[in-house]
Amino acid sequence: MIRAIVTDIEGTTSDIRFVHQVLFPYARERLADFVRRHATESEVAAPLAALRAEIDQPQADLDALIAALYRFMDEDRKSTALKALQGIIWRSGYREGDFRGHLYPEVAGQLAAWQRQGLKLYVYSSGSVEAQKLLFGHSDAGDLQPLFSGYFDTRVGAKRETASYRNIAQAIGIAPDELLFLSDIHQELDAAQAAGWHTCQLIRDEADAQSRHPQVSRFDHIDLGEFVS
Numbered sequence: 001m002i003r004a005i006v007t008d009i010e011g012t013t014s015d016i017r018f019v020h021q022v023l024f025p026y027a028r029e030r031l032a033d034f035v036r037r038h039a040t041e042s043e044v045a046a047p048l049a050a051l052r053a054e055i056d057q058p059q060a061d062l063d064a065l066i067a068a069l070y071r072f073m074d075e076d077r078k079s080t081a082l083k084a085l086q087g088i089i090w091r092s093g094y095r096e097g098d099f100r101g102h103l104y105p106e107v108a109g110q111l112a113a114w115q116r117q118g119l120k121l122y123v124y125s126s127g128s129v130e131a132q133k134l135l136f137g138h139s140d141a142g143d144l145q146p147l148f149s150g151y152f153d154t155r156v157g158a159k160r161e162t163a164s165y166r167n168i169a170q171a172i173g174i175a176p177d178e179l180l181f182l183s184d185i186h187q188e189l190d191a192a193q194a195a196g197w198h199t200c201q202l203i204r205d206e207a208d209a210q211s212r213h214p215q216v217s218r219f220d221h222i223d224l225g226e227f228v229s
Helices: 017-036 043-056 061-076 080-095 107-116 129-139 162-172 186-196
Strands: 004-007 119-123 150-152 180-183 197-200
Touching: 004 080, 017 080, 043 080, 061 080, 080 129, 080 162, 107 119, 107 186, 119 162, 129 150, 129 197, 150 162, 162 186, 180 186, 186 197
Parallel strands: 004 119, 004 180, 119 150, 180 197
Antiparallel strands: none
């Protein structure tokens, strides 16, 4: 029996175009000025220190760090430091009403229905926990943060690594065979399945012929009764 559901965001709850056409350009436009103005503040200094370690340049100045951040954005690298800084920048965008977090139409209602049924809901995304909370807290459907029991980002590990899902199961305190992971990427689902989880792939466009996971096109097409150990 499924006791908790962990969901991805990009391509799963939300259109990936929102991230790539709205969020990423918003952060990119403001990044250099933001880093220079706030580098000494603890919230920004910590990811900059992590970035120095990531690029193995402990004495890197701000210009070198900014150049690395732009390079990581060009590569779409899942850098925890970059994701943290993007999340901080997006905070002002959400709060000032520059944009709202996109959700597919059925997502909010189905999440609420699962919570009413007693399931625990969690998020696991390559975006920072800060960014996850902002998207769901300022979503098209209102503030959905009360629906979730917790959030996970790449600090638990990369999304295509089996160990990441073992770490999440341990943190949640629920056996893997009672957990369901939702994602649009079959390689992420492969890793979760290898850790003993149930899996379901959200396909908003064409079916994934290379996937061995159950595929649905909407959250409200997921039948939890199909996932039994």
